[in-house]
Amino acid sequence: MTNRVDVTNVAKGINVIDSGYYSKDFAAIYLLRQRNKVAIIETGSNFSVPLVEKAIIEDGLSFSDVAYIIPTHVHLDHAGGAGELMRRCQNATLVVHPSGSRHLIDPSKLVAGAMAVYGEKKFREYYGEIIPIDSDRVIEAEDNFILDFDGRVLKFIDTPGHARHHFCVWDKETKSMFTGDTFGISYRDLDHQNDVYVLPSTSPVQFDPEALIQSINRIMEFKPERVCLTHFSAIKPTQRVVNQLIDGINFVSNLAKKYATTNEAESIIYNEMMEYFLNGLNKIGFSNDDFSKNRLKLDVQINTQGLIYWQSK
Numbered sequence: 001m002t003n004r005v006d007v008t009n010v011a012k013g014i015n016v017i018d019s020g021y022y023s024k025d026f027a028a029i030y031l032l033r034q035r036n037k038v039a040i041i042e043t044g045s046n047f048s049v050p051l052v053e054k055a056i057i058e059d060g061l062s063f064s065d066v067a068y069i070i071p072t073h074v075h076l077d078h079a080g081g082a083g084e085l086m087r088r089c090q091n092a093t094l095v096v097h098p099s100g101s102r103h104l105i106d107p108s109k110l111v112a113g114a115m116a117v118y119g120e121k122k123f124r125e126y127y128g129e130i131i132p133i134d135s136d137r138v139i140e141a142e143d144n145f146i147l148d149f150d151g152r153v154l155k156f157i158d159t160p161g162h163a164r165h166h167f168c169v170w171d172k173e174t175k176s177m178f179t180g181d182t183f184g185i186s187y188r189d190l191d192h193q194n195d196v197y198v199l200p201s202t203s204p205v206q207f208d209p210e211a212l213i214q215s216i217n218r219i220m221e222f223k224p225e226r227v228c229l230t231h232f233s234a235i236k237p238t239q240r241v242v243n244q245l246i247d248g249i250n251f252v253s254n255l256a257k258k259y260a261t262t263n264e265a266e267s268i269i270y271n272e273m274m275e276y277f278l279n280g281l282n283k284i285g286f287s288n289d290d291f292s293k294n295r296l297k298l299d300v301q302i303n304t305q306g307l308i309y310w311q312s313k
């Protein structure tokens with residue numbers, strides 16, 4: 001516990017740390033500081049909690065200064081640590097999408113769903129014990145909800161498409177949008193010079209491509225200077241980046257429509273999707289395909305499952 005936590009500042013009062021979930025720089029946690037208060041956007045898992053605490057202490061504050069804990073949606077790489085964080089941060093209020101709140105107040109369905117995917121052993125390894133949250137400490141943020149975070153305006157917008165229980169958070173002061181998984185996935189170690197590549201996240205079980213594209217357009221109406229992705233960190237949402245993302249959504253949706261009900265759907269979709277993403281990375285000049293394949297394998301695997309589920313409905 002003597003090493004410092006790697007903290008990157010992305011804008012005024014916005015720091016990002018690696019949650020430690022799955023692999024290095026896979027899932028981010030954002031720490032917003034406003035005067036002597038902290039808001040935590042995304043929680044990682046229970047195992048991320050000591051890292052969050054260290055980062056806050058290194059910034060001269062403590063868990064008692066945490067005012068809000070804000071998972072963008074209730075998938076467990078975003079909200080798995082919420083209960084444990086709420087237990088440790090006694091003055092904090094949880095802000096969550098109205099369709100997700102009941103799953104954090106009583107996580108039994110969330111746990112059962114994830115156990116069905118991972119099996120109990122892997123589940124415990126990734127998430128430990130999911131702690132329920134007292135409903136008295138929960139705010140449900142409807143579309144356009146405004147939170148006054150100690151004088152700093154945070155606006156919540158409903159952004160279905162990746163999941164129906166997903167909102168994005170707009171920080172007016174820095175023109176930053178915290179996009180969870182709505183604005184896709186883009187890793188900084190796959191950048192080439194100043195170019196980034198972003199790919200969609202189509203995780204089970206509520207992928208909806210039309211809603212997702214609408215949500216991306218809604219995000220862009222705010223003219224954000226940066227989008228703060230959970231996987232991983234902040235990027236500038238240029239038109240080129242938006243096009244990559246929307247092209248990717250259309251490509252994988254068509255892939256699902258074409259192959260989801262065929263034999264070997266899983267391996268065909270996985271391979272074609274991986275090839276498409278590698279191609280996209282090659283186009284920005286990132287040509288280490290072996291590195292990319294390894295970096296993207298879990299995302300492509302989860303995307304494949306989500307696409308097959310979407311077509312099976």
Ligand SMILES: [Zn+2]
Pocket residue numbers: 073075162163181203
């Ligand atoms: Zn998700």
